[in-house]
Amino acid sequence: MSFLEIRHLRTLLALAETGSVSLAASRLFLTQSALSHQLKQLEQGYGMSLFERKTQPLRFTAAGERLLALAHDLNARVAAAERDLARLRQGEVGELRVAVECHTCFDWLMPAMDAFRQHWPGVELDIVSGFHTDPVSLLLSHRADLAIVSEAEPQAGIDYQPLFAYEMVGIVARDHPLANKRCWLAEDFAGETLIHYPVPDEMLDLVRKVLRPAGVNPARRSSELTIAIIQLVASRRGVAALPYWAVKPYLERGYVVARPIGERGLSSELYAAVRGDDGGLAYMQDFLATVREQSFATLPGLTPLGAA
CATH class of the missing domain: 1.10.10.10 (Winged helix-like DNA-binding domain superfamily/Winged helix DNA-binding domain)
Structure with missing residues (x-):
């Protein structure tokens, strides 16, 4: 045996x-x-x-x-x-509208959605158009069925399912003085221009977890697109903090240099928020499993999250 x-x-x-x-x-x-x-x-x-x-x-x-x-x-x-x-237990049809609050979500969300469609062809899968600073409110008003969020803030009627944690790295031009440092601390950002997505500070982990506690508030510049941020950094227009998996292709091409933020690195998290009544749906659970499986298989540097 x-x-x-x-x-x-x-x-x-x-x-x-x-x-x-x-x-x-x-x-x-x-x-x-x-x-x-x-x-x-x-x-x-x-x-x-x-x-x-x-x-x-x-x-x-x-x-x-x-x-x-x-x-x-x-x-x-x-x-x-x-x-x-x-499918035999719960049926094969349903609706799954996904809302996101992170600009880099589409890098890993689209492949997972493609795989999910093959598993559940009878489920209508869609992304709620636009970027949303409060996607959980869309769940409560039934305008979305699942929201990708960076914090599991307790709220009546909402359950949070952990997806994964990932490292945020600081990126800088190859000839920038910070490229010679082993890791960056809060004070290293003081004299720089921080380039980031156009979102509130509460949604920027670098600001919320590193800069604000240290009383550091650098000059700012924003851009909607990851590639645009990287291009600005490469042109020495400023520095940025982005997910390692999002910048890895540009690091391999030598466009920019990446360094850890803090002695232990800066970790960010992603959760899926769903209405409590929908959490047990078979296709919902399979979508979450597919997201984790696809992400861990294709994105570098992910670590698992415990239950929220």
């Missing part, structure tokens, strides 16, 4: 996506020692190594690649079966 379990296969998928034991353990809400013990059991059971541990990122052996292929196949089959059961 095989001792291989679905949890083992999900561990392999997390390892493949994160490239490290520590990040995979965080993704699966396990301790690193528990995950290492699970991997040791697998290798002892099969009598061969599944990984080359001294590589970064971690690299699978031929045996590991074979189990990883099984993990991809079986995980997709299990997810499809569970969706079929959910």
